[in-house]
Each structure stands twice: as C-alpha cells, then as structure tokens.
Amino acid sequence: MKAVIYARVSSTTDRQNTERQIADLTKYAEYKEMEILKVFEEKVSGAKKNSERPIFVEAINFCKAQKVDMLLVSELSRLGRNAFEVLETVKQLVDEGINLYMQKEQFTLLNEEGKPSMFAPVMIATLSTCAQLERDNIKFRLNSGRQLYIEKGGKLGRKEGSTKSKEEKAEEYKQVIKELKRGTSIRKTAKLCDVSVSTVQRVKAEFNL
Structure with a gap:
C-alpha cells in the first residue's frame, strides 16, 4: 500500500515544527506495512485557502498522479480550518479513491471496499466545522485583546526602523x-x-x- 504524509504547522517561525507529526505517522505507516512515497511539510496557517498553500496542493496532486492509496495526517485540521475547503478536499480524495487517515481522531475515510463509511460524511462535516469555530473564537479573542490594548493607549506594529527594506x-x-x-x-x-x-x-x- 502506497502512502503519503502531509504535515503542517501554522507558525512560520522555528517555534513550531513538523517533526512529531512525521515521526508518529511514520510509525503508523510502518505498523500497517505501508510504503511512504513522499513526505510533504508546510508552515502556513490552516485558515489560508488551498490556492495559498502550495505544498498542500502539491501533495494532493502527487497523490492523484501516483495513485496513492492513503494520505496520512495528524488530524483533520491539518487539511485546513475552513469547513468548506476541508469538505472540498475530502470530496477530491473520495473521487480519486484515496483513503485518508487522521491520527488524532483515529479515523479513516474509506472502508475496505474503498467507499466512505456510513458515518464518514457526518464526522468529517462535524470535525471541520468545529475546527473553523475554534479558529473564529481564537480570532475573536485576539481582536478583542488588541482593541482593549489600543483603548488603554497601546500601539501595535513593529518599532520604527525594525522592518527590513x-x-x-x-x-x-x-x-x-x-x-x-x-x-x-x-x-x-x-x-x-x-x-x-x-x-x-x-x-x-x-x-x-
């Protein structure tokens, strides 16, 4: 069975990395005797559209071109935090007969016959909606905190002269x-x-x- 790993973190700094995701998914692939054809790593916000996540797009296209059996991710939110974008990606995978394994949820998209399991559509829709709501709540709290900071006289942005030309x-x-x-x-x-x-x-x- 041919597999591909897609690992993503939101931070573009060295504060976050994909090492743990890759290590855990590699162990799972070895346990299931899968052949990992390629590992795709990306540092980009899950709120970005698919078109703004070049490595993700490359991973999906690779899976299609190489007739990959399984796409491995650490959790559903690695595919994005926009529910509609996630559902669109899942539909692409189903249409191509590519299974999806989500480690955190301990869930695979397709059954042994290569078809979505009975509860797959409901679970995917629910999880992706929850991920989007979580992102929206975080965004709301951050904006609220910034507004309070400004109202108290604080200033946002880099210090003068700290930005490179x-x-x-x-x-x-x-x-x-x-x-x-x-x-x-x-x-x-x-x-x-x-x-x-x-x-x-x-x-x-x-x-x-």
Whole structure:
C-alpha cells in the first residue's frame, strides 16, 4: 500500500515544527506495512485557502498522479480550518479513491471496499466545522485583546526602523530569488539555500516570482 504524509504547522517561525507529526505517522505507516512515497511539510496557517498553500496542493496532486492509496495526517485540521475547503478536499480524495487517515481522531475515510463509511460524511462535516469555530473564537479573542490594548493607549506594529527594506531582503535572499527565477521548486530551493519552505514562499510572494 502506497502512502503519503502531509504535515503542517501554522507558525512560520522555528517555534513550531513538523517533526512529531512525521515521526508518529511514520510509525503508523510502518505498523500497517505501508510504503511512504513522499513526505510533504508546510508552515502556513490552516485558515489560508488551498490556492495559498502550495505544498498542500502539491501533495494532493502527487497523490492523484501516483495513485496513492492513503494520505496520512495528524488530524483533520491539518487539511485546513475552513469547513468548506476541508469538505472540498475530502470530496477530491473520495473521487480519486484515496483513503485518508487522521491520527488524532483515529479515523479513516474509506472502508475496505474503498467507499466512505456510513458515518464518514457526518464526522468529517462535524470535525471541520468545529475546527473553523475554534479558529473564529481564537480570532475573536485576539481582536478583542488588541482593541482593549489600543483603548488603554497601546500601539501595535513593529518599532520604527525594525522592518527590513525590500532592498535588504533582496540582498539577504538573493540566492533564493536566483533559484526561483531559474524555475526551481519551492522545496528544492529551501534545501539548496538552507532556509525553511515558508521563507521561500514569502520571498516568492513578495518579489512576484
């Protein structure tokens, strides 16, 4: 059985990493005697649209092209926190006959006959809606806290002079820019330049590469 691991964290800094997700899912794959064809890692908010998550899109397309049997994720929210986006992704997987394993929920999308289990649609819809509500609640609390901070005289934003100019960024990431202009993929550029995938994504977007 062929499998792919997709691991994601929301923070683009080194505060979070995907190591634990990958390690746990690898153990599961080995236990189930699955062949892991590829591991996809991404640092991007789950609130982003699929089109704004290039590694995720690459992972789904890889699964389709390689006729992968199983996509492994640590939990359903790794597919996103927008309920409609998650359901759209799940539908793509079902249409392609690709199973989905969610470690946290201990749940697989398809049964032994390759069809969604009886409770799969309800469970997926419920879990994805809960994930979106959780994100909305966090966003509300953060905005409320910022507003209170401002009302008390606080100021938001970076300190003056702490933001790098575009010219400074161009110099710092000149090798990244060079590779992207050559048409090198995001993941390969990250490895060649010894930077994170999220850094390459930011440079690509900022310099319209």
